[in-house]
Amino acid sequence: MLTGLAMTGAGVLVYTLESAQIDNDIDQQIDQEIAEFRQLERGTDPQTQQPFASVDSLLDLYLDRNVTDDDEMLVAYAPSGAQRSPNRFGEAILEEPGYDAVLTELRTTGGTAVYDSPRYREVWVTLLPVENAADPTGDGALVIVNFLDDERSELDRTLRTYAVITVLSLVLITFLALWQSGRLLAPLRTLRAAASDITASDLSRRIPEQGNDDITALTRTVNGMLDRLEDGFEGQRRFIDDAGHELRTPLTVLRGHLELLDAASPEDVDQTRELLLDEVDRMARLVGDLILLAKSSRPDFVRPVPVDLGGLTATVLAKARGLGDRRWVADSTASGTVVVDEQRITQALLQLCDNAVKHTGPGDTVALGSSYGVDAVRLWVRDTGPGVPVADRAKVFERFGRSAMPEDDEGFGLGLSIVAAIAAAHEGRVHVEDPVPPGARFVITLPTGRPSTVGAATVSTAEEDPWPAS
Ligand SMILES: Nc1ncnc2c1ncn2[C@@H]1O[C@H](COP(=O)(O)OP(=O)(O)OP(=O)(O)O)[C@@H](O)[C@H]1O
Ligand SMILES: [Mg+2]
Incomplete structure (x- = not known):
């Protein structure tokens, strides 16, 4: 998901920046045309060595001299009629009613308008009024038409390719991540399985240690803990065993003496009584010691x-x-x-x-x-x-x-x-x-x-x- 987000973000960013770049390039191209035209207008007619006498001659010369780009068309509207720059395509736009409407609007406002042509898609139309006080035949206009569709389609195509590669990469990355995380987590699964197999009665199982990573270190720690637990349980078991044995001996002595006791003989009773009291004392001491040891792990022992x-x-x-x-x-x-x-x-x-x-x-x-x-x-x-x-x-x-x-x-x-x-x-x-x-x-x-x-x-x-x- 993170990779997907990052790659989508990168795509959107590239698209936005590249679109802005295209707009910028066209703006510069238009500015350059206008500057070139204004420079020619201020200059002199090469035929007469005088300032241009008519709008017609100025526009003629400009169209003659200008070399247009592939995606650009210049149309000169002179009093004598309209003509356009030599161009590999574009003339069909002149017949579109929408184009006429844009021109009509631009005649009053001037500047650039974006026109969505049914045939050429995005088109920028810039109108430059041309006047000449010395020309009685009237005013004209220079129209710069820029076709942006080629550039836009190229960007779209690039981004489509990018999207396909993104999807393929994501699939690949997902599989790699699944495989790799499965491989990395395998020891953890073994650890979990082994840990759930270990019960208080069987602490002898150990988790296999392989590799040299954090999980191996964890495994080693858990195994060490199991060693200590096993030792502790073993000690506990031995302790209870020993305590049982120690208590059984005096009980056996008690039982033996009581069985053999001759209740009729006061001497025997006295002797046995003393012996048994001794045994009971010994047992009491043992029980006292055991209780003390059991208490010693309590926090309030000292x-x-x-x-x-x-x-x-x-x-x-x-x-x-x-x-x-x-x-x-x-x-x-x-x-x-x-x-x-x-x-x-x-x-x-x-x-x-x-x-x-x-x-x-x-x-x-x-x-x-x-x-x-x-x-x-x-x-x-x-x-x-x-x-x-x-x-x-x-x-x-x-x-x-x-x-x-x-x-x-x-x-x-x-x-x-x-x-x-x-x-x-x-x-x-x-x-x-x-x-x-x-x-x-x-x-x-x-x-x-x-x-x-x-x-x-x-x-x-x-x-x-x-x-x-x-
Ligand atoms: N001062 C000592 N000199 C020689 N051996 C000793 C000495 N103190 C203890 N030991 C040895 O250590 C063992 C354990 O002592 P510990 O005090 O735990 O038990 P115990 O004296 O035998 O029995 P309890 O103290 O429970 O009555 C003793 O059995 C004895 O062998
Ligand atoms: Mg002692």
């Missing part, structure tokens, strides 16, 4: 407020002392304000302390510390236990992900994923590394990009492991 970092570190250390008989140490304490949810961060640090206690023995060191880095606040728990093998360092942060554990440990492997969820809710992260002396150091890194986080000095009180100066 409610950050400005908290004094030094105070926070000291409080957690004081609380952690109750977890076990260890050498509790403050590595270094940063003073300053950080915008965090104090309860959640305390909960995360206590989880880390709990792990540290589990993996160390009485007399071992467990250290707590905090520092202001260039762009982040770090909070860490360090112990001198066996540490986490490099191969397990990603796994331990996963839900139900566990590495080596001390014998008869009752953990589920959810503690570190809770810590990771709390760090993520603060836009931070948690990782484990090797400290000096050997052991494990779990570090929570929180960005200080928040406007109300005020940086301050870190006072190192470390005896064994000063935090690297950053």
Whole structure:
């Protein structure tokens, strides 16, 4: 449609401009004839070397000398009679009544009139009165007749050709555009078809990637998104699987003990009761952890407020002392304000302390510390236990992900994923590394990009492991 509009517009413009040009050319031609005639009229008769004595002689000489164009005819109306310039056509117009009517009208007004001849179509008639005071026989007139039909028909013919070519071009362009847009949009159709085939239960389908254009880039993005979705769904499924397993074990224990319970023996009842309460506690803890993890994706999981970092570190250390008989140490304490949810961060640090206690023995060191880095606040728990093998360092942060554990440990492997969820809710992260002396150091890194986080000095009180100066 756009091409059609543009080509039609171009045609109309060319037609208008060319028509105006034709009118202009004829105007100039007429002006030139008039100028030539007036010049001759002012001059002298070559026969007498005197000014022209009569209208007849002037018109005779003018017609003799003038060479007319193909589409022009000069008619001289002299007192002695009318005569016309030699011309390949045109004399028939002199017999047309319409022509006579135009002449009659022009005799009074002069100038040029457009006459629509039945035979010659568009004709311009210009009348020039010729007078000579010295000639007693009377006045005459010079009539310039211009036939425009040839030029107009030529323009019409050209435009007809143009119109035919326009229509053919439009057909061609339409087919090319259809073909090309079909080719360009084919990957989009494939994308749509593949996307509608992908359901929550089957995320394994991928859209074929070919080419190197924007649509391929989009396809790649969608495939990447599907990868992540599949990972997410897979993780979710594994999580539910693991949670189910973990809950089934205590239930089996409960059932087994209840079946074997000898209600008549008060001793057996007491023993079983204690055991079962223990199992129920364990189950309650697991359910509590699962609920906490489910909540962690909610926006109101953390409610950050400005908290004094030094105070926070000291409080957690004081609380952690109750977890076990260890050498509790403050590595270094940063003073300053950080915008965090104090309860959640305390909960995360206590989880880390709990792990540290589990993996160390009485007399071992467990250290707590905090520092202001260039762009982040770090909070860490360090112990001198066996540490986490490099191969397990990603796994331990996963839900139900566990590495080596001390014998008869009752953990589920959810503690570190809770810590990771709390760090993520603060836009931070948690990782484990090797400290000096050997052991494990779990570090929570929180960005200080928040406007109300005020940086301050870190006072190192470390005896064994000063935090690297950053
Ligand atoms: N301080 C540590 N030293 C050595 N290994 C650790 C330490 N902390 C955690 N781990 C390893 O990481 C695994 C995951 O820890 P996580 O706290 O998630 O689970 P858990 O302590 O086993 O169980 P839960 O915390 O749910 O009671 C643990 O099983 C243990 O192998
Ligand atoms: Mg734990």
